[in-house]
Amino acid sequence: MSIKTVIFDLDGTLADTSKDLIAAANACFVRLGHGAVLDPVADAATAFRGGRAMLSLGCDRLGLGPEAVDREYPYLLECYGANIDRHTVMYPGAVEAIGRLRAAGYGVGICTNKPAALAETLMTRLGVRDLFASLIGADTLPVRKPDPAPYVAAVERAGGEVARSLLVGDTITDRDTARAAGVPSLLITFGPDGRKVADLSPEGLLDRYDDLDAAVARLIG
Structure with missing residues (x-):
């Protein structure tokens, strides 16, 4: 399975x-x-x-x-x-939360509209690339989010199946990608748009990465 x-x-x-x-x-x-x-x-x-x-x-x-x-x-x-990592930082608790997901047996990957080479470089310089089993960028496939194909590829390359997955994001692009793929979306509220992302009607909101485990368990078990 x-x-x-x-x-x-x-x-x-x-x-x-x-x-x-x-x-x-x-x-x-x-x-x-x-x-x-x-x-x-x-x-x-x-x-x-x-x-x-x-x-x-x-x-x-x-x-x-x-x-x-x-x-x-x-x-x-x-x-x-x-100058890709001059000011960039992972959000508080993100690395620890991903570590907990991996320890619990979840597959973890990235689906971004950043060009793949830049995404690979950034994750490597931040020292977190090895946490992710897949990384699909804007140019990995002929299409990009909100087309569901990059998301599907990210799931499959992480060893999963779409029916047992979810997307964590921050914008309408992520919400639309999840909708197109037929999966739940979990949108963060600590970005510039704050809790206004609730207007996008995601299946869940994430106020802090400390709450990620519970949100994932609620949405996909």
Whole structure:
């Protein structure tokens, strides 16, 4: 029998990557002669929605068209890759909670819309890559979240089956991915959106990683 599996989003769920992401986006705007356009605190929620979302927000503020987003995106990735763990930290209790899941026999993996190489690098530098049996990034497959295929791959590569799994995330993308895969979603409330994620109607909310074990047991046993 396959194991029960818990799959995690990365940015804004496992780790607070917002400051390093915002810094990379601002490097693009500085290069264009506009200075730092995004705020590392006020714009953190946008950071967790990805590089293109940050560039789009900044370009909108500057009155630049969508072509600027496409043009600057490779430079954003370059800057981010060079400074990927300058400020990034795992959320309190995350490492310990994942260790408890593994000890209890659950499979654990990552499904992220961060490019796979960057995700691998970040998890390795944070010293936690070995905790996860799978890691599926934005470019691992031809599609990305909220298409369910990356989630399914993350579950299967962790040794599980979709029917006995759940997704821990922080955004509507994660909620929609879980819905498309037919599995429960557990959304964290300690990100920039706070308890407003309840409006997305997930099957569960996670206020702190100390409560992860009980939430997982309630949702998938």
